Amino acid sequence: MGPAEDFIGMANFKTLFTDKIFLKAVANSFIIVALSLFIQLPMGLFLAILFGRGLRGRAFFRTIFFLPYVFSEAIVAVMWRILYNPEPSRGFINAVFQAFGWETQAWLGNTDLVLFSIFIVLTWKYIGFHMLLYITGLQNIPKDVEEAALIDGVNKRQMLTYITLPLLSGTIRTSVYLSVLGSLQVYAIVWIMTKGGPVNASEILSTYMYRFSFVRFQLGYGAAVAIIMLIIALIFSITYMSFVRRTEHIV
């Protein structure tokens, strides 16, 4: 690469925003962010709250739930490719479906299902991490606050909505932040499991960027995608920071 002599202005961006596959990738990335925020995190929070109340075998549960986090995305992706194998005699998921008498599915081959299948894998890998954050947050809630509330006669539901959740809001914010940035960063799991397919049904920003940069070697176009990703990440980070500052003034 010599010095950049042949500037083409905004041409790459114009191509980008008229490319249906790029728009699909943007939409899919946002779908993964949304699913993480509205399904994965509430599930993690729910499990963490179940844990928090002096449960027997806590250490054991925690060790197991957190285990997938230390596996690499490469290992997780290859593993779930095997589990998702459409043949029930090879893929465990379809074997379970068959055992229950449900219709087996082409988990990674069906354009309507593939993104959801990938989301399940992401949940499998990352839910333990968010649980861990919430459990730590719950442990940091001072005991005397809850005791005072109990003396004042609040019931369990009031305790959760008026005491526990508000005191946990800092942790929830952090986990939302990490989840959004993490979702934008997902690459290995999707690339190994589907390469963005079938027919671009699971294309996300990172796989789209990788394809143009390192498979087709259209570096300029790939860079344009990377810039869009950077802008999304920065807009989100800045919004988050200013939101945190604003709410911290109130509290």
Next chain:
Amino acid sequence: MSYDGTKKSTNFKNIILVTLKYVVLISALLFIIVPIIIIIFGGLKTRGEFYTIPYIPPIPPRWGNIASILNMPVFWYMLRNSVVVTVTGTVIVIVVASMSAFVFARMNFKRKGALFQFFTLGLMFPATVAILPIFLIIRQLGLQNNLIGVILVLATFQVSMSTVILRNFFMEVPSELHDAALIDGCNTIGFFRRILLPLAKPSLAAVASLSVVNIWNDLLVALVLLDSEKLWTLQLGTMQFQGQYGQDLSLVSAFLILAAVPAVIFYIFAQRHIVSGLTAGSIKG
């Protein structure tokens, strides 16, 4: 009488609630653990067994697949490369982050705040976004297809978070300690090396464990920067192995078992440090 009645019904309610709790937890537990067990079963079967009886325990276990992977020289190359990258990278992270954290926590200079903001920029955007410029820079440095390039990039992306965690810890150490050390004739570097670092051992362990996990698990940087098979890391190797032997599911499962072993061993010994690093990093970051 009525008192007894309510007592009984709350007891009954409690039993149901506790049972429900465990049902939910155990279902979640199965969701996490069954996939792992199925892969372990698969890896300990012959190819024929995998396709006829894939989901029952491998009795007796067949070690043939495991043995054939252990006999592949390329597996040992991958393992060695991953160890080299992870250990060197983590050492770099610890050295750089502890020194920069010390400067940001203890020294005063012009534009310190702005510089610290700049340092923490790395927290704001993921490495995936920067992979293209990384590739171009490493290529210009002539470090493409060289483990040094991978080490530099992966270490750099751990420095921001590690600096933030260590700086927070250093700031909690009372400044009287520093003053006392200076009065006793210790200079600043001596204070850093002989007093602060030993005190910071738990934080250093947390930061190091986190770096080990993150660097060990990288796929993208290695994929973009390394070509020759002899330099592949374990994660890159996992991906390529799947591409090459994808049809032989029992062999791939065996590979997964072996590729996961180092991470699991590390997890068993460093779980506490990983957890405290993650929570410290995310709460302060």
